[in-house]
Amino acid sequence: MAKTTPPVAERRPTRFTRHGVTVTDDYAWLRDAGYPEVTDPAILAHLEAENAWFNAAMAGQQPLIDHLFTEMRGRIKEADRSVPQKDGAFLYWIEYEEGAEYKKWWRRPISAGDDATADELIFDETAAAAGKDYFRLGAISVSNDGRLLAYAIDDNGSERFVARIKVIATGDMLPDEIPDTLSGLVWTSDDSALVYARVNDQWRTDTVLLHRLGTAASDDTVLYHEADEGFRVGVGLSASERWLVLSTGDHETGEARLVPAADPTAPQILVRARETGVEYDVDVHDLGDGTEPVLYIHTNDTHENFRLATAPLSKPHEWTTLVEGTEDFYLTGFDLFRDFYVTEGRVRGLDRIEVRSYADPARIEPITFPEASYEAGLADNPEWTTDRLRLTYESMISPATVYDYHVATRALEPLKVQEIPSGYDAALYRTERLEIEARDGTMVPVSIMARKDIAGPAPLYLYGYGAYGIAIGPGFSTGRLSLVDRGMVFAIAHIRGGDDLGRRWYKDGKLDKRTNTFNDFVDVAKGLIERGLTQPGRIAISGGSAGGELMGAVINSDPDLWGAVVAHVPFVDVLNTMLDETLPLTPGEWPEWGNPVEDKAAFDLIRSYSPYDQVRAQAYPPLMVTAGLNDPRVTYWEPAKWVAKLRELKTDDNALLLKTNMGAGHGGKSGRFESLKETAEEFAFILWQLRLSDAG
Numbered sequence: 001m002a003k004t005t006p007p008v009a010e011r012r013p014t015r016f017t018r019h020g021v022t023v024t025d026d027y028a029w030l031r032d033a034g035y036p037e038v039t040d041p042a043i044l045a046h047l048e049a050e051n052a053w054f055n056a057a058m059a060g061q062q063p064l065i066d067h068l069f070t071e072m073r074g075r076i077k078e079a080d081r082s083v084p085q086k087d088g089a090f091l092y093w094i095e096y097e098e099g100a101e102y103k104k105w106w107r108r109p110i111s112a113g114d115d116a117t118a119d120e121l122i123f124d125e126t127a128a129a130a131g132k133d134y135f136r137l138g139a140i141s142v143s144n145d146g147r148l149l150a151y152a153i154d155d156n157g158s159e160r161f162v163a164r165i166k167v168i169a170t171g172d173m174l175p176d177e178i179p180d181t182l183s184g185l186v187w188t189s190d191d192s193a194l195v196y197a198r199v200n201d202q203w204r205t206d207t208v209l210l211h212r213l214g215t216a217a218s219d220d221t222v223l224y225h226e227a228d229e230g231f232r233v234g235v236g237l238s239a240s241e242r243w244l245v246l247s248t249g250d251h252e253t254g255e256a257r258l259v260p261a262a263d264p265t266a267p268q269i270l271v272r273a274r275e276t277g278v279e280y281d282v283d284v285h286d287l288g289d290g291t292e293p294v295l296y297i298h299t300n301d302t303h304e305n306f307r308l309a310t311a312p313l314s315k316p317h318e319w320t321t322l323v324e325g326t327e328d329f330y331l332t333g334f335d336l337f338r339d340f341y342v343t344e345g346r347v348r349g350l351d352r353i354e355v356r357s358y359a360d361p362a363r364i365e366p367i368t369f370p371e372a373s374y375e376a377g378l379a380d381n382p383e384w385t386t387d388r389l390r391l392t393y394e395s396m397i398s399p400a401t402v403y404d405y406h407v408a409t410r411a412l413e414p415l416k417v418q419e420i421p422s423g424y425d426a427a428l429y430r431t432e433r434l435e436i437e438a439r440d441g442t443m444v445p446v447s448i449m450a451r452k453d454i455a456g457p458a459p460l461y462l463y464g465y466g467a468y469g470i471a472i473g474p475g476f477s478t479g480r481l482s483l484v485d486r487g488m489v490f491a492i493a494h495i496r497g498g499d500d501l502g503r504r505w506y507k508d509g510k511l512d513k514r515t516n517t518f519n520d521f522v523d524v525a526k527g528l529i530e531r532g533l534t535q536p537g538r539i540a541i542s543g544g545s546a547g548g549e550l551m552g553a554v555i556n557s558d559p560d561l562w563g564a565v566v567a568h569v570p571f572v573d574v575l576n577t578m579l580d581e582t583l584p585l586t587p588g589e590w591p592e593w594g595n596p597v598e599d600k601a602a603f604d605l606i607r608s609y610s611p612y613d614q615v616r617a618q619a620y621p622p623l624m625v626t627a628g629l630n631d632p633r634v635t636y637w638e639p640a641k642w643v644a645k646l647r648e649l650k651t652d653d654n655a656l657l658l659k660t661n662m663g664a665g666h667g668g669k670s671g672r673f674e675s676l677k678e679t680a681e682e683f684a685f686i687l688w689q690l691r692l693s694d695a696g
Contacts, residue, residue, distance in 0.1 A: 004056070005053075006050075006053045006647060006656065007046060007049035007050055007052075007053055008644075008647065008648075009027055009030065009046055009640075009644035009647070009648075010029075010042075011026040011027070011648070012026065012027075012028070012029045013025070013026050014026075014028045014029075018579065018596070018597075018603060019600040019603050019604075021603070021604075021607070023575070023607075023613075025576065025641075026644075026645070026648075027640075027641040027644045027645060028576075028641070029042075029043075030043055030046065030637045030640045030641050030644065031635070031637040032637075035635065036158065036203075036630070036632070038629055038636070046640070047629070047636070047640065047660045047662070048662075050640070050643065050657075050658040050659070050660065051658075051659060051660060051662075053657065053658075054657045054658060054659045057655060057657055058657070058681065058684070058685070061684045061685070061688050064684045064687065064688070065677075065680045065681055065684045066680075068482050068679075068680040068683050068684055069676060069677055069680040071422075071482055072478065072479050072482055072676055072679065072680060073673060073676060074421060074422035075420045075421065075422050075424070075478035075479075075481065076421070076478065076672070076676075077418075077419045077420075077421055078096060078097075078098045078099060078100075078421075079095075079096065079097055079098045080095070080096045080419075081093055081094065081095040081096070082094045082095075082402075082416075083390075083402050083415045083416050084108070085380055085382065085390060086110065086382075086383060087142075087382040087383060088146065088383075089109060089110055089111070089146060090107040090108060090109055090110060090146060091107060091108045091110060092105070092106070092107045092142075093106050093107075094106070096672070097126070100126050101126065101129065101671030101672055101673055101674060102125035102126045102128075102129050102135065102137075102671060102672075103125050103126075104121060104123070104124050104125065104126065105121070105122045105123040105124075105125075105140065106119055106120065106121055106122065107119070107120050107122055107142075108120065120168065120169075122142070122149055122168050123137075123140060123149060123151060125137055128153060129671070132155045133663040134154075134155055134156055134157050134663050135153070135154075135155055135671070136153070136154045136155075136157070137151060137152070137153060138151075138152035138153065138154060138161040138181070138182075139151065139152045139161070139163070139181070139183065139184045139185040139196075140152075140185075141184065141185045141186065141187060141194075142168070143187050143191040144187055144189065144190075144191050144241075145191055146168070147167065147168060147169070147191070148165055148166070148167060148168065148174075148191065149165065149166050149168050150163060150164070150165045150185040150187070150194055151163065151164060151165075151166075151185070152164075152178075152181050152185060156630050156663060157628055157629075157630040157631065157661070157663065158630045158632055159182060159199075159203070159632050159633075160179070160180050160181075160182070160199060160203070160632075161180075161181045161182060162177060162178065162179050162180075162181070163176075163177070163178040163179075163181045163185055163194070163196065164176065164177055164178075165194075165213065174213065174214070175214070176211065176213060176214065176215075176217070177217065178194070178196065178198075178211055178217045178220075179217060180198050180199050180200075181196050181197070181198060181199075182197060182198070182199045182203075182205050183196050183197035183198075183205060183233075183234050183235055184196070184234070184235060184236060186235055186236065186237050186244060186261075187261075188210075188261055188262065188264055189241075189242075189260075189261045189262035190262065192212060192213060193210050193211055193212045193213060193264065194210075194211045194213075195208065195209070195210055195211075195223065195235050195244055195264055196208070196209060196211065196235060197209075197233050197234055197235055202229075202582065202583075202584050203584035203585075203632045204229065204232060204584060204588070205232045205233050205234065206225060206226045206229070206231075206232070206233060207222055207224070207225045207226070207233065208222070208223045208224040208225075208233050208234075208235050208246050209221060209222055209223060210223055210264050210265065221265065223246065223259070223264060223265070223268075224246045224248070224257065224268070226248045228248075228250075229581075229587045229588075230250045230587035230588045230590060230591070231248045231249055231250050231253075231588065232248065232249070232250070232588060233246065233247065233248045234246075234247045234248075235247070237261065238258075238261075238283050238284040238286065238336075239283050239284070239285070239335065239336040239337065239384055240284060240285070240286040240287075240288065240336075240338075240384050241261060241384065242260065242261055242262070242284070242286045242288060242293075243258050243259070243260060243261055243284045243286065243293075244258070244259045244260070244261050244264055245257075245258060245282060245283070245284075246258075246259065246268065247281065248274075249274075249279065250588050250591050251468070251588070251589070251591040251592045252276070252277050252279065252591040253274050253275065253276050253277060253278060253279065253591075254274065254278070254279040254280050254281065255270075255271075255272070255273065255274040255280075256270075256271045256272075256280065256281065256282045257269060257270050257271065258271065258282070258284065258295075258313075258316070269313070269316055270316070270317075271295065271297070271311075271316045271317065272316065272317045272319075273317075275301075278299065278300065278301045279299065279300050280297050280298060280299035280300075280301070281297070281298050281299075281333075282295055282296065282297050282298075283295070283296050283334070283335075283336045284296070284313070284336075285336050285341075285358070287338065292312050292313055292314060293312075293313040294310050294311070294312060294313070295310060295311045295312070295313060295316055296308060296309075296310055296322070296334060296336060296341070297309045297310070297311060297319055298331065298333060298334055299319070300325070300503065301319075302321070302325060303324070303325025303326070304325070304502070304503040304504055304507070305325045305326060305327065305329065305330045305331060305502050305503050305504075306325055306330070306331040306332070306503070307321055307322075307323055307324055307325040307331065308321075308322045308323035308331060308334055308343065309321050309322055310322050322361065323343060323356075327502075328347060328348075329345050329346075329347055329352070330345050330346045330347075330499070330501075330502040330503065331343060331344075331345045332344050332345045332346065332499075333345075335378055335381065337381075337383075337384060337385070337386055338384050338385045338386075339358075339385070339387075340355055340356065340357060340358065340407060341355075341356050341358065342354065342355055342356065342378065342389065343356060344377060344378065346471070346500070346501075346502070348501070349445055349471075349494065349500050349501050350373065350374070351374065351375055351376045351377060351473070352366060353366070353367045353376060353377065353378065353391070354366050354367070355367065355389075355405075355407055365410060367391070367405055367410075367412070369393055371395045371398065372433075373395060373396070373431060373432075373433045373447065373474050374393060374394065374395040374398070374474065375392075375393070375394050375395065375473035375474060375475045376391060376392065376393045376394075377391070377392060378390070378391060378392075379391055379392045379402065387406065387407055387408060388404045388405060388406050388407060389404070389405040389407065390402065390403070390404060390405075391403045391404075391405055391412075394418075394475050394476040395431065395474060395475070395476065396429075396431040396447060396448075396449040396474045396475070396476060396490075397426045397429045397430070397431045397449060397476070398426060398476060399417055399418035399419075399420065399424065399476050399478075400417075400418040400475075400476055401414055401416070401417045401418070402414075402415045402416040402417075403415060418476070418478075420478060424478075424481070427452075428451055428452060428453075429449060429450065429451055429452065429484070430448075430449070430450055430451075430452050431447070431448060431449045431474070432447075432448050433445060433446070433447055433448070433474070434446045434448060434527075434531075436523065436524050436527030436528070436531075437523070437527065438516075438519060438520050438523040438524075439519055439523055440516070440519075442496070442508075442516075442520070444493065444494065444495060444496075444520045444523065444524055445494040445500065445501070446491055446492065446493055446494065446524055446527075446528070447474040447491065447492040447494065448489060448490070448491050448533075449480070449484060449489070449490045449491075450484060450488075450489040450490065451484060451485065451487070454487055454489065456489070456531075456532045456533040456534065457529075457532055457533060457534050457535045457538070458487055458488065458489050458533065458534060458538075459487065459488045459489070459534065459538045459539075459540070459563070459690050459692060460488060460489040460490075460491060460528060460533060460534035460538065460539050460540070461483050461488050461489070461490050461491065461539075461540045461541075461542070461686065462491045462492075462493060462521075462524070462525055462528075462539055462540070462541045462542075463490075463491070463492050463493070463541070463542055463543065463547075464492070464493040464495050464521045464524075464541070464543055464547060464550055465495075465497075465498060465543060465544075465546060465547040465550070466493075466495040466496060466497030466498050466509055466517035466520070466521065466546070466547070466550055467497045467498070467509070467510070467517070467545075467546035467547070467549075467550075467592070468497075468498075468506075468546065468592065469497075469498065469499040469503070469506035470498050470499070471494070471498045471499050471500040472492050472494060472498060472500070474492065479676070479679050479683075482683055483683060483686070483687075486687065486692055487692070488540075488690075488692070489533055489534065491524075491528065491533075493520065493521050493524040493525075495509065495516075495517050495520035495521050495524070495550075496508045496509035496513070496516045496517055496520050497509025497510060497514070497516070497517040497546075510592055510593070511591075511592070511593070511594050511602075512594070512601070512602075512605060514593065514605070514609065515553075515605075515609055517550060518550060518553040518554055518557065518609065521541075521550060521554055522554055522557065522558050522561065525539055525541075525558075525561050526561070536560055536561050537560065537561070537562070537563045537621075538563050538690065539561055539562055539563055540562070540563055540564040540565070540566070540686040540689070540690060541554070541562055541564075541565050541566070542565070542566040542567075542568070542682065542686075543566075543567065543568070543570075544567070544568030544569055544570070545568070545569055545570070545571055545633065545634055546571050547568075547570075548567040548568055548569060548570020548571055548572060548625075548634070548639075549570060549571040549572055549574060549611060551565055551566070551567040551570060551611075552567065552570055552572040552611025552612070552642065553609050553611055553614075555611075555620055555621060555623070556611060556614045556615065556616070559618060559619060559620050559621055560619075560621075562621040563621060563622070563689055563690050564621065564622050564624075564685060564686045564688075564689035564690055565621050565622065565623045565624070566623075566624045566625075566626075566682050566685065566686065567623065567624070567625045567626070567639070568625075568626045569626060569627055569628055569631055569633070569634045569639065570611070570625065570634065570638065570639055570642065571634045571638065572610070572611040572612045572638050572639065572642040573610065573611075573612045573637070573638040573641055573642065574593065574606050574609070574610035574611070574612070574613075575596060575603070575606045575607050575610040575612075575613050576612070577635075577638065578590070578593055578594070578595070578596050578597075578602075578606055579596055579597055579603075581597065583635070584632050584633075585632075585633065593606060594606060611642060612638070612641060612642045612645060615642070615645045615646055615649055615650075616649060617649045617650070617651055618649075618650070618651060619650065619651050619652035619654070620646060620650045620652055620654060620656070621654060621689075622654040622655040622656075622685075622689040623646070623654070623655065623656050623657070624655070624657045624659075624681075624682065624685045625639045625642070625643055625656075625657065625658045625659070626639070626658075626659050626660070626661070626678070627639040627640060627658065627659070627660040627661070628660070628661045629660055629661065629662045629663070630663070636660060639658060639660075640658065640660070643656060643658040654689075655685075655689065657685070659681075
């Protein structure tokens with residue numbers, strides 16, 4: 001029998017005092033004391049009751065969900081393959097078979113030419129995922145001699161991957177099993193060992209280890225251990241593959257060490273000791289011909305938009321500027337190749353890729369693209385010696401395109417354009433980039449997509465994130481068409497907190513400037529209303545994780561603007577989480593949000609915007625919330641507590657739904673079609689609440 005009333009969580013008040021302020025939390029009991037194991041019967045019963053209410057409330061929308069799913073699936077080329085890429089003696093590519101949730105990894109010897117009978121299946125995700133409710137392939141790495149494959153799997157969403165090794169030719173598994181990995185798997189030069197980073201009991205990557213094949217993981221050699229609980233470590237390989245790069249850092253400070261890939265236990269070379277606020281990453285231009293290797297360092301030490309510096313290996317801390325940091329060009333990264341190097345960045349928020357010469361620093365060759373607003377970047381370019389670059393390109397109305405850029409001729413060669421089997425005509429759509437003034441006078445960019453035959457005011461879907469310096473580019477989405485083709489305008493608010501317009505844009509949305517992010521989003525919505533694109537109450541908004549925090553903040557401050565709200569795995573219990581040093585991410589997050597444990601000003605500010613703490617008795621818009629029971633990033637109890645408090649205090653009769661994936665984590669369900677079903681649910685909820693559900 002369908003559930004007819006929403007579950008009401010029991011109130012069990014708990015109190016704590018910090019900085020002279022007493023905080024009462026009625027729903028703290030929803031956190032299982034045994035986390036990450038969740039076994040408390042009352043908690044599980046409540047989550048299951050919420051899921052039952054979700055299913056009952058959405059039952060009437062099931063025909064629309066099914067229709068949307070079929071529609072979105074019809075835009076996916078089910079039997080598809082990537083463009084093969086040369087890496088050493090092989091071409092590598094991935095394939096999806098018709099109807100498959102997961103992909104297969106293939107290769108062919110270069111020597112075989114076009115002989116498809118030489119194709120070799122090196123990893124079958126579909127077979128590995130068989131019988132599992134959740135499957136995610138993490139790192140995957142072929143040994144230098146091409147004989148062995150190391151890979152890591154998470155089968156419950158907890159992001160604790162288990163690494164294994166197999167012989168590619170026979171499929172035989174080596175006895176090695178490495179638990180709790182959360183990084184790349186890097187082969188040493190002689191393929192006798194793997195270097196990786198491991199997560200500790202608090203899900204913090206604090207140690208880089210060396211695993212020698214044929215030995216127990218418990219005997220692995222520690223290469224580096226990070227003592228600062230706020231820092232995370234990682235391991236990578238230099239472009240020439242002669243050096244291991246051991247990196248550590250938090251959201252504002254970095255440090256790196258180098259060690260030969262042929263001798264990973266050799267004395268490490270510290271590039272430069274950490275300095276609070278200075279970030280850097282490093283690669284090594286090493287020709288292997290006896291000349292001294294040169295370090296290339298991407299750093300913000302002299303300019304917040306980063307510079308590129310060099311240093312001799314013998315004096316790694318003596319940095320000489322190669323590419324100056326500027327206000328105009330935000331240098332986001334670089335890639336080294338034997339005969340040239342590439343810088344990537346953004347100019348006025350748009351991607352820019354430049355090919356540069358080692359011999360002639362003044363020679364800069366920007367790669368040009370046909371549209372005024374787009375996303376572009378380097379794809380997989382595994383070879384040190386190459387005369388071409390693999391690139392990806394897309395815009396809000398242009399499907400993803402894979403190019404090879406020929407360095408000598410400066411020519412772009414299109415290799416593959418994303419196919420949309422059910423059909424797509426770009427001429428039916430328009431895209432533009434607006435600037436809307438925020439309340440403090442800052443001009444906030446907004447990317448818009450709509451059908452050309454739609455005139456305002458129209459229902460509008462507004463997306464935002466605004467955290468961690470993550471830019472949301474104006475890319476392409478086939479799923480988005482299911483809203484746009486029903487008359488909705490789609491908009492991305494490039495709000496502060498991301499780094500869309502440079503590093504300052506990021507800094508102006510973090511720590512004591514965090515509320516700029518929320519204000520920007522609200523002001524963009526109001527600006528779109530003023531321009532006649534939409535109306536109050538006709539705006540659907542969506543965001544996940546830190547973007548879910550954004551959703552929580554703006555429904556507290558401006559509930560009447562929104563007609564439907566979707567918050568995926570939302571980071572809404574900000575104060576309690578930032579006060580809890582035992583949680584996996586908390587110490588490393590203090591440079592992003594502030595440390596309310598020690599700083600009263602940070603405590604007061606976080607409490608003033610934390611969505612859970614600021615829920616009050618008022619009318620709220622229709623709200624759909626998701627969670628993952630095994631989520632180590634945003635713990636399940638944050639959305640559960642938030643929904644419980646909203647249900648207690650809100651004064652309206654609007655829908656309030658919580659769906660907890662009981663066997664998944666931060667990213668929701670795995671598999672390309674299972675995850676698509678969740679998108680169909682979100683879109684059905686939005687169309688239902690905006691009364692567009694009959695449009696199809």
